[in-house]
Amino acid sequence: MEKTNKMTKGKVAGIIANLVFVEVDGPVMQNEICYINLDETKLMAEVIKVMGTQAYVQVFESTRGLKVNNTVDFTGHMLEVTLGPGILSKNFDGLQNDLDKMDGVFLKRGEHTNPLEDDKKWEFKPVAKPGDVLEAGGWLGEVKENWMPHKIMIPFKFKGKYTVKTVAQEGEYTIHDKIAVVTDENGKDIDLNMIQKWPVKVAIKAYKEKPRPFKLLETGVRVIDTLNPIAEGGTGFIPGPFGTGKTVLQHALSKQAEADMIIVAACGERANEVVEIFTEFPELDDPRTGRKLMERTTIIANTSNMPVAAREASVYTAMTLAEYYRAMGLKVLLLADSTSRWAQALREMSNRMEELPGQDAFPMDLPAIISNFYSRAGFTYLSNGESGSITFIGTVSPAGGNLKEPVTESTKKAARCFYALSQQRADSKRYPAIDALDSYSKYAEYPELEEYFRENIDPEWPEKIRLARDILIRSREVSEQINILGDDGVPVEYHERFWKGEVMDFVICQQDAFDKVDCSASLDRQKYMLNRVLDIYHTTFNFESFEDVSTYFKRVINTMKQMNYAVFNSDKYNESEKELNSIIEERKVA
Amino acid sequence: METKAFQKIYTKITQITKATCSLKATGIGYEEMAIVNGRLAQVVKIIGDDVTLQIFSGTEGIPTNAEVVFLGRPPVLKVGDELSGRFFNAYGDPIDGGPSIEGEERQIGGPSVNPVRRKQPSEFIPTGIAGIDLNNALVTGQKIPFFADPDQPFNQVMSMVALRADADKIILGGMGLTNDDYLYYKNVFDNAGALDRIISFVNTTEDPPVERILVPDMALTAAEYFAVDKKQKVLVLLTDMTLYADALSIVSNRMDQIPSKDSMPGSLYSDLAKIYEKAVQFPDGGSITIIAVTTLSGGDITHAIPDNTGYITEGQLFLRKDTDIGKVVVDPFRSLSRLKQLVIGKKTRADHPQVMNAAIRLYADAANAKTKQENGFDLTDYDERALKFAKDYSDKLLAIDVNVEVDQMLSTSWNLFSEHFEPAEVGIKQEFVDQFWPKES
Numbered sequence A: 001m002e003k004t005n006k007m008t009k010g011k012v013a014g015i016i017a018n019l020v021f022v023e024v025d026g027p028v029m030q031n032e033i034c035y036i037n038l039d040e041t042k043l044m045a046e047v048i049k050v051m052g053t054q055a056y057v058q059v060f061e062s063t064r065g066l067k068v069n070n071t072v073d074f075t076g077h078m079l080e081v082t083l084g085p086g087i088l089s090k091n092f093d094g095l096q097n098d099l100d101k102m103d104g105v106f107l108k109r110g111e112h113t114n115p116l117e118d119d120k121k122w123e124f125k126p127v128a129k130p131g132d133v134l135e136a137g138g139w140l141g142e143v144k145e146n147w148m149p150h151k152i153m154i155p156f157k158f159k160g161k162y163t164v165k166t167v168a169q170e171g172e173y174t175i176h177d178k179i180a181v182v183t184d185e186n187g188k189d190i191d192l193n194m195i196q197k198w199p200v201k202v203a204i205k206a207y208k209e210k211p212r213p214f215k216l217l218e219t220g221v222r223v224i225d226t227l228n229p230i231a232e233g234g235t236g237f238i239p240g241p242f243g244t245g246k247t248v249l250q251h252a253l254s255k256q257a258e259a260d261m262i263i264v265a266a267c268g269e270r271a272n273e274v275v276e277i278f279t280e281f282p283e284l285d286d287p288r289t290g291r292k293l294m295e296r297t298t299i300i301a302n303t304s305n306m307p308v309a310a311r312e313a314s315v316y317t318a319m320t321l322a323e324y325y326r327a328m329g330l331k332v333l334l335l336a337d338s339t340s341r342w343a344q345a346l347r348e349m350s351n352r353m354e355e356l357p358g359q360d361a362f363p364m365d366l367p368a369i370i371s372n373f374y375s376r377a378g379f380t381y382l383s384n385g386e387s388g389s390i391t392f393i394g395t396v397s398p399a400g401g402n403l404k405e406p407v408t409e410s411t412k413k414a415a416r417c418f419y420a421l422s423q424q425r426a427d428s429k430r431y432p433a434i435d436a437l438d439s440y441s442k443y444a445e446y447p448e449l450e451e452y453f454r455e456n457i458d459p460e461w462p463e464k465i466r467l468a469r470d471i472l473i474r475s476r477e478v479s480e481q482i483n484i485l486g487d488d489g490v491p492v493e494y495h496e497r498f499w500k501g502e503v504m505d506f507v508i509c510q511q512d513a514f515d516k517v518d519c520s521a522s523l524d525r526q527k528y529m530l531n532r533v534l535d536i537y538h539t540t541f542n543f544e545s546f547e548d549v550s551t552y553f554k555r556v557i558n559t560m561k562q563m564n565y566a567v568f569n570s571d572k573y574n575e576s577e578k579e580l581n582s583i584i585e586e587r588k589v590a
Numbered sequence B: 001m002e003t004k005a006f007q008k009i010y011t012k013i014t015q016i017t018k019a020t021c022s023l024k025a026t027g028i029g030y031e032e033m034a035i036v037n038g039r040l041a042q043v044v045k046i047i048g049d050d051v052t053l054q055i056f057s058g059t060e061g062i063p064t065n066a067e068v069v070f071l072g073r074p075p076v077l078k079v080g081d082e083l084s085g086r087f088f089n090a091y092g093d094p095i096d097g098g099p100s101i102e103g104e105e106r107q108i109g110g111p112s113v114n115p116v117r118r119k120q121p122s123e124f125i126p127t128g129i130a131g132i133d134l135n136n137a138l139v140t141g142q143k144i145p146f147f148a149d150p151d152q153p154f155n156q157v158m159s160m161v162a163l164r165a166d167a168d169k170i171i172l173g174g175m176g177l178t179n180d181d182y183l184y185y186k187n188v189f190d191n192a193g194a195l196d197r198i199i200s201f202v203n204t205t206e207d208p209p210v211e212r213i214l215v216p217d218m219a220l221t222a223a224e225y226f227a228v229d230k231k232q233k234v235l236v237l238l239t240d241m242t243l244y245a246d247a248l249s250i251v252s253n254r255m256d257q258i259p260s261k262d263s264m265p266g267s268l269y270s271d272l273a274k275i276y277e278k279a280v281q282f283p284d285g286g287s288i289t290i291i292a293v294t295t296l297s298g299g300d301i302t303h304a305i306p307d308n309t310g311y312i313t314e315g316q317l318f319l320r321k322d323t324d325i326g327k328v329v330v331d332p333f334r335s336l337s338r339l340k341q342l343v344i345g346k347k348t349r350a351d352h353p354q355v356m357n358a359a360i361r362l363y364a365d366a367a368n369a370k371t372k373q374e375n376g377f378d379l380t381d382y383d384e385r386a387l388k389f390a391k392d393y394s395d396k397l398l399a400i401d402v403n404v405e406v407d408q409m410l411s412t413s414w415n416l417f418s419e420h421f422e423p424a425e426v427g428i429k430q431e432f433v434d435q436f437w438p439k440e441s
């Protein structure tokens, strides 16, 4: 990290909305943070372009009332977050201000709050011993943050090797207390406490290796886990017109996914959706640990009415926090809703700077920015042999619902899972509206993952998934033919084929996110249900007319839905299953 | 607007465009208001001592020696209880012949509510209209527009909703309202004896279009006064937001900004979000609910205005003429209330969510049957029944002239189910079927 020596000062020379021109008296760095003095407040801003002695800065707040000649103080560093215990369960804004510490009902311009707590005592346990040699990210000790072991590490900015001289004894310490002394390669001793800073736009690379993802990340959503699985450390995105269920799906993932920590970046979307999380999560249980969901969750809220420039910062802040927890050997799930708003923020600024626009007036380098961001996710092996991961899933809000727009297309190149939400499915309330066939998971074809499925779910699982997709495809094909030729213009078998696909759709693909039971299905349960649906597919039935087919399969679907609504293997579930068996017997050809 | 003695008067304009004028001036704040030959203007750009002002009513007839006075403050509204029952223009000046307001000056377009100071909305707003209450229940603190073609009766429906909703204040923000519609609102509120809880900020088609840009902020500044200071339940009606967005595009065009989709400014999403996100539920009971109108052209919701709106608001209500019954209905497919799940089945009967979904699914089956019929295919017995159901459903529930309680809507639905279908075809959880399926008499 380059540092400018004496702190540069400047004066405001021009203002267009949140783009401000600053005449500077010394060196400035691209992406350097500065503060513009306006009466008693300090408006935070970031350098985005330099022309001679003029720095172009984007202000993270409203510039109302700002005047030419207002003074500006440069800081010599880029936008940084503070890393240390106390991040979990917080509600931050895009610049890591703790929203709960702010006064009053309205956000006050220029108000900056401490992301961590200065006085809080943490129960510290040493992990390293004197004489251990560590690198950046090496574990010195741990504190309990909620229920998670939060590692205190050699700061990521440190280069080279460090020998541990002393580590504090087990006991209570604040984040500012000295917890270790390490010696660098030149024999210099350095005191360390529990906090460190890191610039958000730079990836934290404190890991040894980033292999291809090879394990399933369970989400409890059938159409994902069964049909389009995402890997731990994988990337995915959810494009869809408004109202098709992007946010509901992300919330479902944040509640159910099998992760140690969830970071939700609400980027340029509705404030009430953030309120929903921090109202409901403290009450909801994490089925895996029995703890409250909020205990494993951090929210970065930069909603649509909050300053536009901070929207861009918010996704980077979220990613940096995720990288910090990954370096502790944790399984992190990062969700961003919506990455399109971030791209729009880039567009607003690029237009204001009169840069040559690319497609739909987005900046030319949008694809590079997006793929660079997605590449920060991943499964990693740490230098001590442990592993940690960031699985990243972003939503995309395509203008006019048209997937041929720059944000969707750029993201498609970067993300390995594609969960296409279909307007038509949403209109007919087939939720989640993921089109199982248009969607894909590139991980499903990784040999590493196929291996994992065979060992952990079912030796035949990859074949079964392929068959399930085939059933859906064939059902779709015959439904088109039935539409063209008419119900009685096709053989009865066509109807049967269509309805067997409908069984797959209603029982596996569809899932009620608002039902206590149906919202999340364990892998066991998903496997059981898929097998039942495949059994029905393999069964030959006896039908006289096409009308019999639809009436019959509606009963089948209805009964299987009752099973989905019942607790797995409960009396109610078994009762419905018994009914299903007898319905099947009615028309089964022996 | 009077000028004060110590204010400096500038008389040398260096540049005039259709919407803006520029002059040399110092010590000017960004977004500061000014008066140019008696017309209100606002600072939109400062480069060194070159200051560019946007003149809301346009620059026609502005000479280079026009008198320019800076007011030293951004646009403001004087707030107080006296706002009740009054009518104002886009600048917040009375247009009803009454006295000006003697209240505290508040900057319009002020800061956003800290998300952690919000409460999750949970109060159901019954409107009596089943297309809304049954399928798209509204909640206080929600923001939702009507998406409608210009010939739909959205102003009637909106005023009906406003009067039935139990709000302490109703604030009307009229943008490009025809004089007839303005008088319509005035009459309806008057006849309902509600005038004393109504406040209106109106820009009619006779006023300069760019002035409209101020209307939502004026209306919402008044709303925040009553919701925050007075802890009241405030309902804000904004009509027509399409004309508001058009005004934004006029300004950005005249300022030579690079247009994005449909010649709208690239910041349209943020501009609209700043308005709609003022909808809020506070923990102490105060709330702002926004019901807006976004007119469509030819039902096209992919146009940038409805598209961006849909991404911001908490659903949308779609009006459509159902030719089978000859009435306007709330379209169950394209309408959505995103907050409905916070109240349905919780503040209303437990079977509400399932009844709602089942009815819509059956209505969709009818739509498929109709397509089949139109393509000349034979209908099955099920198709025939679905079609009959759809007609009854549309007439007895979706039509906007329905005005009943939610329980009644639910029992009407169950009756229609049992009249046309078997329980398995309806596909509702067994426990509800056991409880509510009408017994054979």
Ligand SMILES: Nc1ncnc2c1ncn2[C@@H]1O[C@H](COP(=O)(O)OP(=O)(O)O)[C@@H](O)[C@H]1O
Pocket (backbone or CB within 6 Å): A240, A241, A242, A243, A244, A245, A246, A247, A248, A249, A431, A432, A433, A511, A512, A513, A514, B336, B337, B338, B339, B341
């Ligand atoms: N899985 C689901 N189950 C039931 N309803 C759903 C589901 N997904 C979405 N919905 C309905 O669709 C509405 C819009 O979903 P949302 O996720 O907010 O859309 P988006 O973020 O794509 O605009 C929700 O309020 C809800 O009514």
Ligand SMILES: [Mg+2]
Pocket (backbone or CB within 6 Å): A246, A247, A248, A269, A337
């Ligand atoms: Mg959403």
